[in-house]
Amino acid sequence: MVDFFQAHTALQFQDGNAIPDIHGDTPGAGSGGRSVIAAPFDARQLGRRVADIRRTMPETAFLGMPIQAGADLAAFLTVTHSLRSAAYVTQRFTRHLYQLARYGRAMHWVNGVALIGRLVRSADALAVETWTASPAKRLAIDDGRVDGVTVATRDGEVTLRARRGVVLAAGGFPHDIGRRRRYFPRTPTGREHLALPPESACGDGTALGESAGGHVSTGLASPAAWCPVSAVPYRDGRVGHFPHIIDRGKPGVIGVLADGRRFVNEAHGYYDYVAALIEAVPEDQPVESWLVCDHRFLRRYGLGIVRPVPVPFGHWIRRGYLKRGHTLEQLASHCGIDPPGLTRTVEAYNASARHGEDPEFGRGSTPYNRKQGDPAHGPNPCVAPIEKGPFYAVKVVPGSFGTFAGLVTDASARVLDANDRPIPGLYAAGTDMASIMGGFYPAGGVNLGPAMTFGYIAARHAAGLDADALTGTPSKTRDMP
Numbered sequence: 001m002v003d004f005f006q007a008h009t010a011l012q013f014q015d016g017n018a019i020p021d022i023h024g025d026t027p028g029a030g031s032g033g034r035s036v037i038a039a040p041f042d043a044r045q046l047g048r049r050v051a052d053i054r055r056t057m058p059e060t061a062f063l064g065m066p067i068q069a070g071a072d073l074a075a076f077l078t079v080t081h082s083l084r085s086a087a088y089v090t091q092r093f094t095r096h097l098y099q100l101a102r103y104g105r106a107m108h109w110v111n112g113v114a115l116i117g118r119l120v121r122s123a124d125a126l127a128v129e130t131w132t133a134s135p136a137k138r139l140a141i142d143d144g145r146v147d148g149v150t151v152a153t154r155d156g157e158v159t160l161r162a163r164r165g166v167v168l169a170a171g172g173f174p175h176d177i178g179r180r181r182r183y184f185p186r187t188p189t190g191r192e193h194l195a196l197p198p199e200s201a202c203g204d205g206t207a208l209g210e211s212a213g214g215h216v217s218t219g220l221a222s223p224a225a226w227c228p229v230s231a232v233p234y235r236d237g238r239v240g241h242f243p244h245i246i247d248r249g250k251p252g253v254i255g256v257l258a259d260g261r262r263f264v265n266e267a268h269g270y271y272d273y274v275a276a277l278i279e280a281v282p283e284d285q286p287v288e289s290w291l292v293c294d295h296r297f298l299r300r301y302g303l304g305i306v307r308p309v310p311v312p313f314g315h316w317i318r319r320g321y322l323k324r325g326h327t328l329e330q331l332a333s334h335c336g337i338d339p340p341g342l343t344r345t346v347e348a349y350n351a352s353a354r355h356g357e358d359p360e361f362g363r364g365s366t367p368y369n370r371k372q373g374d375p376a377h378g379p380n381p382c383v384a385p386i387e388k389g390p391f392y393a394v395k396v397v398p399g400s401f402g403t404f405a406g407l408v409t410d411a412s413a414r415v416l417d418a419n420d421r422p423i424p425g426l427y428a429a430g431t432d433m434a435s436i437m438g439g440f441y442p443a444g445g446v447n448l449g450p451a452m453t454f455g456y457i458a459a460r461h462a463a464g465l466d467a468d469a470l471t472g473t474p475s476k477t478r479d480m481p
């Protein structure tokens with residue numbers, strides 16, 4: 001798949017920042033990184049099509065500017081410590097301000113938007129027709145074969161006939177409240193979960209697949225790609241969802257429960273944090289935790305949507321997102337954490353943290369942990385004491401990057417019926433398809449890698465191309481102009 005796109009399309013890849021596998025202590029774990037990332041993209045190449053493409057989530061951008069994992073992000077985090085970083089950030093930010101003034105949005109795209117921008121550029125170059133704001137409503141089924149789809153357009157419903165097949169790729173069901181209640185643990189109303197994908201990923205593809213006889217996998221270790229998330233109250237009343245991807249591994253932060261106890265190595269993967277949280281909170285209590293740090297940490301690394309120095313942060317305290325206490329007891333009572341419990345935990349953590357150790361949970365013990373830490377901090381890039389007030393906390397609850405549970409498919413991405421027979425003409429890819437990872441999260445890229453690969457496989461199968469061509473250079477593709 002990677003070779004195909006690299007050779008024939010505008011989708012070009014870069015090295016994925018050498019992120020090690022998450023469970024580095026498992027025999028055979030990759031320690032040098034195995035993922036790739038879409039190369040940054042100049043969105044001016046899309047012309048007016050730019051308007052069709054979603055912006056980066058405000059929570060993962062800085063003033064609308066997406067920042068790429070790796071060297072780009074590292075420069076922003078060291079802007080006050082290194083002249084080189086300061087020069088880079090100044091140049092990058094000045095260019096962003098110019099683009100905001102001229103185009104009304106960022107035009108230097110990285111991460112997910114770069115991937116989508118490059119895919120759209122490739123499709124446009126092949127004159128692929130794309131309809132936006134035209135949701136698929138029903139599948140056309142003739143004698144057991146899916147041969148079309150009815151979509152709602154501004155001019156009414158239109159039925160499109162498919163000679164080769166229909167591929168469901170509507171983003172799983174992270175925003176389907178009913179299915180969340182049914183499949184997700186510890187979500188009594190379905191609303192406690194803070195999903196990160198766009199709200200339109202609400203289970204349409206899953207329901208369409210079921211209408212043709214498909215079924216949702218129920219045997220996965222977890223129904224969703226867990227991520228610790230905090231709810232961000234904006235001035236206009238909207239509530240954003242912030243994914244805690246990079247702050248948990250930095251030195252000088254711990255995650256605690258309502259009784260003040262830690263429950264996990266916070267520098268492990270996002271999935272592991274939430275899985276441990278769900279396990280640790282007693283059944284009769286809401287599933288929530290707090291990330292706790294001191295002033296030094298807050299200004300050095302930021303916490304959630306609170307950015308590091310020199311970005312101001314007082315408004316996040318006023319809006320109730322960031323809790324502050326001059327002592328740990330005061331912080332605990334602002335959060336609803338047991339004060340003696342929190343004090344005991346921080347004292348015990350600090351006693352070892354002063355020597356760079358975390359005997360209780362082993363922060364810094366795996367290559368993945370250390371990658372998430374601060375390379376400039378020693379002796380352990382993930383461990384520092386939490387000592388000098390004021391102290392801060394952000395409430396963090398279970399959320400997800402999307403669903404793992406999805407339609408059961410075969411190795412050709414064909415949707416299977418209740419007897420595990422392929423439904424003719426129907427394919428699923430991305431999160432509409434049950435994750436091939438079995439509901440686990442072993443490494444970065446476990447969503448997008450399989451999504452791209454099975455989209456590619458589905459298309460080749462529908463086109464009737466040889467299965468063995470999957471690993472070689474495809475013979476029947478047109479080169480991009």
Ligand SMILES: Cc1cc2nc3c(=O)[nH]c(=O)nc-3n(C[C@H](O)[C@H](O)[C@H](O)COP(=O)(O)OP(=O)(O)OC[C@H]3O[C@@H](n4cnc5c(N)ncnc54)[C@H](O)[C@@H]3O)c2cc1C
Nearest residue numbers: 135136170171196197200204401402430431445446447448
């Ligand atoms: C902040 C964040 C960071 C992430 N980072 C990573 C990462 O580093 N690596 C990784 O592997 N994964 C990552 N993910 C997860 C990854 O982005 C998703 O798993 C992936 O985008 C899912 O792709 P998809 O095609 O299944 O669905 P989506 O990308 O959600 O696309 C589905 C599309 O279908 C549309 N749609 C919905 N209903 C209909 C309908 N009825 N008709 C027509 N269209 C419809 C939706 O509007 C949407 O545009 C991240 C996710 C988030 C939110």
